[in-house]
Amino acid sequence: DTAVSQTPKYLVTQMGNDKSIKCEQNLGHDTMYWYKQDSKKFLKIMFSYNNKELIINETVPNRFSPKSPDKAHLNLHINSLELGDSAVYFCASSQERVRDTQYFGPGTRLTVL
Amino acid sequence: AQSVTQLGSHVSVSEGALVLLRCNYSSSVPPYLFWYVQYPNQGLQLLLKYTTGATLVKGINGFEAEFKKSETSFHLTKPSAHMSDAAEYFCAVNTNAGKSTFGDGTTLTVKP
Numbered sequence: 001d002t003a004v005s006q007t008p009k010y011l012v013t014q015m016g017n018d019k020s021i022k023c024e025q026n027l028g029h030d031t032m033y034w035y036k037q038d039s040k041k042f043l044k045i046m047f048s049y050n051n052k053e054l055i056i057n058e059t060v061p062n063r064f065s066p067k068s069p070d071k072a073h074l075n076l077h078i079n080s081l082e083l084g085d086s087a088v089y090f091c092a093s094s095q096e097r098v099r100d101t102q103y104f105g106p107g108t109r110l111t112v113l
Numbered sequence: 114a115q116s117v118t119q120l121g122s123h124v125s126v127s128e129g130a131l132v133l134l135r136c137n138y139s140s141s142v143p144p145y146l147f148w149y150v151q152y153p154n155q156g157l158q159l160l161l162k163y164t165t166g167a168t169l170v171k172g173i174n175g176f177e178a179e180f181k182k183s184e185t186s187f188h189l190t191k192p193s194a195h196m197s198d199a200a201e202y203f204c205a206v207n208t209n210a211g212k213s214t215f216g217d218g219t220t221l222t223v224k225p
Contacts, residue, residue, distance in 0.1 A: 004156070033213075040217075041151075041201055041217075041218045041220075042217055042218070043157075043203060043215040043218070044215070045212070045213055045214075045215075048212075056212055090156055090157070092156075092157075097207075098145055098207050098208070099145055099164045099207070101147070101159045101162060102147075102149075102157075102159075102213065103158075104149075104156030104157045104158065105156050106155060106156050107154075107155070107156050
């Protein structure tokens with residue numbers, strides 16, 4: 001009965017490869033997010049979708065492309081991976097964008113070699 | 114533009130002592146304020162939040178925070194620290210634009 005799930009939990013890959021991280025929420029929320037947490041634990045929002053529509057797109061390289069096939073899923077595809085992409089990526093969801101609590105997934109630890 | 118400043122990237126307290134984690138925000142519109150906790154190798158989970166109404170907010174695990182508009186602060190406190198409180202704590206601010214900004218986090222260490 002996991003609320004927000006992500007796959008895979010760990011991802012180790014070579015520079016230049018393309019990879020995807022999947023996220024699913026079973027909370028019936030309308031809004032989903034992707035965050036990047038670096039090695040110093042700094043957390044930064046990357047994207048936000050509301051009802052499958054992109055509403056927040058921070059200054060993220062266009063190698064990162066989110067895709068929301070439906071309200072319950074928000075996937076993150078990364079092209080041409082670079083060393084600096086190594087981080088923990090968190091998916092989150094909330095019912096409403098402003099007042100509501102965000103529920104976070106367990107994270108995907110991406111290591112680029 | 115909104116911002117969040119957490120004073121003290123590392124806070125160490127003894128078990129049973131008062132916990133005080135500081136958070137100051139900057140926002141041009143009324144903010145919605147949150148404290149989240151992150152245990153090792155886990156995602157963030159909500160401790161408490163302020164949206165409207167009572168400025169003293171109580172959360173889980175005995176934590177509370179007070180919204181002080183005049184000081185633009187939302188400090189987190191707990192009267193008596195427990196070993197299980199050791200974790201990373203994040204203050205966050207949301208605005209009506211729907212954007213969340215997180216502070217840089219404070220690592221809380223609890224000594225026996």
